[in-house]
Amino acid sequence: MLDGFYIKKLVVIGTQNKKSQLEFKKGFNLISGVSDTGKSYAFSCIDFLLGRSENPKEIPEAIGYEDFYLQISTYKEKPLTIYRNIKNTDVYIKECTFENYDNTKKEEKLLLNHSSSSENNLSVYLLKTCGMYNKEFKKKKTEKKKISFRDLRKFTVIPEDRIITEKSPIYATGQYPDQTFYQSLFRYILSGTDDSNFINPLIEKEKKTHILGQIEFIISERDETNREITALSAKKALLDDGTDYSQVINKTKLDIDGILTVSSDINKEIMKINDDILENENKKEFKKELINRFKLLLEHYNSDLERMQFVSEGNSLISQLNTVACPICDSEITTSELDSDFDEEVFNESIEAEYKKISNKKNDISESIVNLEKEVLDINSELSVLSESKIEAVKKKKHNNEKIIPFKEKLERFEQNQIISNKVTILTERINYLFEKEAELNEKIEKGKSKPDSEHSEEFLHIKDFCTKLSSILEGFGYPGWESITFDTGYRTFDYTISGKTRKSFGKGFRAISYSALLISILDWVVEKGISFNPLIVLDSPLTTYHGKNALRETNDEISEDIQDRFFDYLSDTSEDRQIIVFDNKTPQQKIINKINFIYFCGNTEGDRRGFIE
Numbered sequence: 001m002l003d004g005f006y007i008k009k010l011v012v013i014g015t016q017n018k019k020s021q022l023e024f025k026k027g028f029n030l031i032s033g034v035s036d037t038g039k040s041y042a043f044s045c046i047d048f049l050l051g052r053s054e055n056p057k058e059i060p061e062a063i064g065y066e067d068f069y070l071q072i073s074t075y076k077e078k079p080l081t082i083y084r085n086i087k088n089t090d091v092y093i094k095e096c097t098f099e100n101y102d103n104t105k106k107e108e109k110l111l112l113n114h115s116s117s118s119e120n121n122l123s124v125y126l127l128k129t130c131g132m133y134n135k136e137f138k139k140k141k142t143e144k145k146k147i148s149f150r151d152l153r154k155f156t157v158i159p160e161d162r163i164i165t166e167k168s169p170i171y172a173t174g175q176y177p178d179q180t181f182y183q184s185l186f187r188y189i190l191s192g193t194d195d196s197n198f199i200n201p202l203i204e205k206e207k208k209t210h211i212l213g214q215i216e217f218i219i220s221e222r223d224e225t226n227r228e229i230t231a232l233s234a235k236k237a238l239l240d241d242g243t244d245y246s247q248v249i250n251k252t253k254l255d256i257d258g259i260l261t262v263s264s265d266i267n268k269e270i271m272k273i274n275d276d277i278l279e280n281e282n283k284k285e286f287k288k289e290l291i292n293r294f295k296l297l298l299e300h301y302n303s304d305l306e307r308m309q310f311v312s313e314g315n316s317l318i319s320q321l322n323t324v325a326c327p328i329c330d331s332e333i334t335t336s337e338l339d340s341d342f343d344e345e346v347f348n349e350s351i352e353a354e355y356k357k358i359s360n361k362k363n364d365i366s367e368s369i370v371n372l373e374k375e376v377l378d379i380n381s382e383l384s385v386l387s388e389s390k391i392e393a394v395k396k397k398k399h400n401n402e403k404i405i406p407f408k409e410k411l412e413r414f415e416q417n418q419i420i421s422n423k424v425t426i427l428t429e430r431i432n433y434l435f436e437k438e439a440e441l442n443e444k445i446e447k448g449k450s451k452p453d454s455e456h457s458e459e460f461l462h463i464k465d466f467c468t469k470l471s472s473i474l475e476g477f478g479y480p481g482w483e484s485i486t487f488d489t490g491y492r493t494f495d496y497t498i499s500g501k502t503r504k505s506f507g508k509g510f511r512a513i514s515y516s517a518l519l520i521s522i523l524d525w526v527v528e529k530g531i532s533f534n535p536l537i538v539l540d541s542p543l544t545t546y547h548g549k550n551a552l553r554e555t556n557d558e559i560s561e562d563i564q565d566r567f568f569d570y571l572s573d574t575s576e577d578r579q580i581i582v583f584d585n586k587t588p589q590q591k592i593i594n595k596i597n598f599i600y601f602c603g604n605t606e607g608d609r610r611g612f613i614e
Contacts, residue, residue, distance in 0.1 A: 002075040002527065003131030004534040006579040009098050010045055012613070014065035020613045025597040026576035030568070032587045033601030038062075038612030039583040040160065043540040046070065046581075047157045048084065051122050051149055053112065055086045061613040071098040074129060075535075075577070082122070089113075091122045114148035123149040131532030135194040137184035144184075144195050151185065155519060156534055160541035163512045166504035168495035169519065183494060189522055190462040192531040211441045218441070222434045229427050236420045259403050266397040273390045277383060284379045291372045294365050301362040308355045315347060463487050470496065470521040476570035477513060478563045508545045509559040513567065516542040520571075520580070527578050535578035543567060544585040568592045 011021040022031065022042060031039055036059075044057040049070035056062070070082045081101050083092040089112045096104040114123035126149040127133040139145040154172030167174045170186045188194045326332075467485045474482035481499030488497060495503050496518070503514050519537050526533040543564050568588035572595045574580050587593075587600065601611045 002535060002577055003129070003532045004536060005072040005074050005080070005126075005129050006536055007046065007070065007538075007581065008073050008079070009069070009071040010042060010049075011069040011071070011098055012045060012062070012065045013067040013069070014062075014613075018065075020065075022599060022612065023597075024579070024581060026579050027596070028571045028574040029579070029581045029597040029599075030571075030588065031581070031583045031599045031601070033585065033611070034603040034605075035585060037601035037603050037610065039585075039601065040540055042612045043157075043159065043538065043583045046538055047153070047159070049082050050126070050153055050157060051091075051112065052153070052157075053089070059613075061611065065613065069098050069101065080129075093122070093125060114150060116146060126534075127152070130534040132534075134196075135188070135532075136196045136198070137181055137188065138195045138198055139181050141180065144198050145181065147185070151181070152534055155522065156536050157538045158515070158519065158540065160544075163515045163539060163542055164508040164545060165515070166511065168493065169515045170494055179491065179494070183491075186494075189526060189531065189533065190466055192529060208445060211444055215438055215441050218434050218438050222431055222438075225427050225431050225434070229424055229431075232420050232424050232427075236417060236424075256404060259400060262400050263397060266393055266400060270390060270393045270397070273386055273393060277386045277390070280379050280383050280386065284376055284383070287372050287376050287379070291369055291376070294369045294372070298362060298365050298369070301358055301365065304358050305355060305362070308351055308358070312348070312351045312355075315344065315351075463489070466521065466525060467496065469525060470517060473517045473521055473524075473570070474498070474514070476566065477517060478566040479510070479513060479517070507558075509543075512542045512545060513559060513563065516567075523578055523580070536581075537579070538581045538583075540583045542582060542584060565589060565592075572596050 006026055007024045009021060009023050011019060013019050031042065033039060038059060038061060041057045041059050041062060044052075045068055048054070048056045049068055056068070066086050068084050068086070072080050072082065074080070078095065079097045081094050081096055081098050083094075083101070084090070091110040091112050093108050093110060094101055094104050094106065108125075109120075110125060111118070111121040113121060115121055124133060127135075127147065130149075130152065132147055132149075132152060135147045136144045137147060151172070165174065171179055171182050173182075184195055467487055471482050471485040474485065479498070481501065484499045486497050488495060488502075493502070496514075497503065498506075498514070503511065506514065516537075516539055519539075522533075523535055523537055525531070527535050543559065545558060564586050565588065568586075569592060571580055571582070572588075572592050588596075588598075599609070601609055603610060
C-alpha cells in the first residue's frame with residue numbers, strides 16, 4: 001500500500017455560511033476555464049492548507065471568505081480534514097470527512113511551522129502520512145538536516161510563476177545555499193536512500209585520529225601487561241618448591257577444622273560464663289537496691305518510734321499539772337469545765353500498742369537487711385569464681401589458637417602462589433580483550449575509509465533510467481527533441497538537456513511543459529519503485545504561459561494545440577495510485593473530458609459554473 005495522500009475536497013466558507021467547494025478524485029483532475037474565474041485562487045487555497053504561511057491569493061470575489069478546509073485521504077482510505085482561518089496561523093486537523101467535521105469531537109491543534117524540537121506541527125503530521133518523517137539529507141558537504149513538508153511541497157504544488165523558471169526544477173527554491181540539499185533529495189528520489197547514515201568527513205577524520213590514539217594506548221597497555229605477567233611468572237617460579245599443595249592443604253584444612261571446633265566450644269563456654277556473670281551482676285544490683293530501700297524504711301520506723309516516745313512523755317507531764325484559779329477573774333475552774341471525754345488510760349494503751357507494732361516491723365526490716373547483705377556477699381563470691389573461670393577459658397582459647405601458627409607459613413606460601421596464578425589469569429584475559437578491542441578499532445577505521453566521491457559516481461547511478469522515463473513522457477507530450485534526453489549533474493546547472501539544448505533555452509511555454517514532465521517522471525518513478533514520497537502533483541497553468549503584469553509575449557512562449565492535446569491525452573491515463581491536479585485555461589477534447597474528473601468555469605458566459613466562488 002502506498003504512502004502519501006490525495007486530495008478529495010477543497011472547501012472555503014465565507015460570511016453567512018456561503019460555501020464554495022471543489023471535489024477531486026484519484027488520477028487526473030483538470031479545473032479549466034476562462035481567466036479570472038478563481039482557478040489560481042483555488043490553487044493558492046490548496047497551497048495555503050498544505051502549509052504555506054502566506055494567505056491565499058486576494059481576489060474581489062473572496063472578500064469575507066475566512067474559513068478553509070481541505071479533505072485529504074491516505075491510500076488506505078483514512079479521511080483527514082485540515083482546517084485553517086486566515087486570521088491566525090493555527091492549524092487544526094480531524095480524522096474525518098469534511099461533512100462530519102463539526103460532528104467529530106476529537107480535534108488536533110497543530111503548529112504551522114516545522115520544528116525539530118516538537119512533533120506537534122502540520123509538517124510532521126503530513127511527513128508521517130507520506131512516510132518521509134525523520135528522513136535526512138545533506139545540507140552542505142559537511143552537514144545534514146531533516147526534511148520538512150515545506151521542502152516536499154516544492155515538488156508537489158507548483159505555482160504558475162515557478163513552472164516557467166529557467167532554473168532547475170530540482171532546485172525548488174532557486175537559492176544557491178539550498179542546492180546541496182535538493183541534490184540530496186533528488187538522489188533519494190532515484191535510489192530510495194536518504195543521508196541518515198551520512199557522517200561529516202571532518203568529524204570522521206577526528207574520529208579516526210581518536211581511534212588511532214586508542215589503538216596506540218591499547219598497544220602500550222598490552223606491552224605493559226606482558227611485562228607484568230613475565231615478572232609474576234618469575235616470582236611464582238621462586239615460590240614453587242615442588243610441594244604438592246593440594247595434599248598439604250587438605251591435611252591442613254582438617255587440622256585447622258579440629259582447632260576451630262575446639263575454639264568454638266571454648267567460645268560457647270565463655271559465652272555461658274558471660275551470661276552467668278551478667279545474671280549475677282543483675283541479681284546483685286537488685287539486692288543492693290532492695291537493701292537501700294529497706295534502710296530508708298528503717299529510718300522512717302525509727303522516726304515514728306521517737307515521735308511515739310515524745311507523745312507518751314508529754315502526756316505524763318500534763319497529768320502532773322495542778323488546777324489553779326483563773327488568772328483573769330481569779331475564780332477556780334470546776335470539774336465540769338474540764339474535758340471529761342479524755343481517758344488517759346486508753347490513750348496510754350494505744351500509744352504502747354502502736355509502739356510495739358512499729359518496733360516489730362523495724363526488727364523484721366533489720367533482719368531482712370542482714371539477710372540481703374549476706375546474699376550480696378554470696379553473689380560476690382560466685383562472681384569471683386566466674387571471673388576466674390573466664391580467665392582460664394580465655395587462656396585455653398589463646399593456647400588453642402596458637403596451634404594454628406605452624407600452618408601459617410604453608411598457607412601464606414600457597415596463598416601467594418594462588419594470588420600470582422589468579423593475577424596471571426586476569427592479565428592474560430586482559431591481553432586477549434585488548435587484542436579484540438584493537439581488532440574492533442581497526443575494523444572501524446576500515447569501514448570509515450574514504451569511498452569514491454558519490455557526488456560523481458554512485459549518487460546518480462539511476463539517472464540514465466530516469467532520463468529514459470522522462471524521454472517517454474516527453475514523447476507522449478509530443479515535445480520536440482524528446483529522443484535525446486541527458487541530465488547535467490553539474491552543481492550549477494543540475495537540469496536536463498533536450499537533444500543537446502539546455503531546458504532553460506526554450507521559451508516559457510515549453511519550459512512549463514518540460515518542468516511538468518520532470519515532476520510527472522518523479523511521480524511515476526517513486527510510485528513504481530515503491531519509494532516513500534507524496535504521489536501528488538498540483539500544477540497551476542502548465543499550458544497557459546504566465547507573463548506577469550504588463551509583460552510582452554514572445555513568439556516561442558506559446559505551445560501548439562497538438563502538444564496541448566497530447567499533454568491532456570497522456571495525463572488522462574494517470575492511474576489511481578497517484579493524483580495529478582491541473583488548473584489551466586486550456587480545455588481538452590470531449591473524449592478526454594469523458595475520461596477524467598473535469599471541472600469547467602465558464603465566467604460570464606452560459607454554463608454550469610461561473611467560477612470557484614459564485
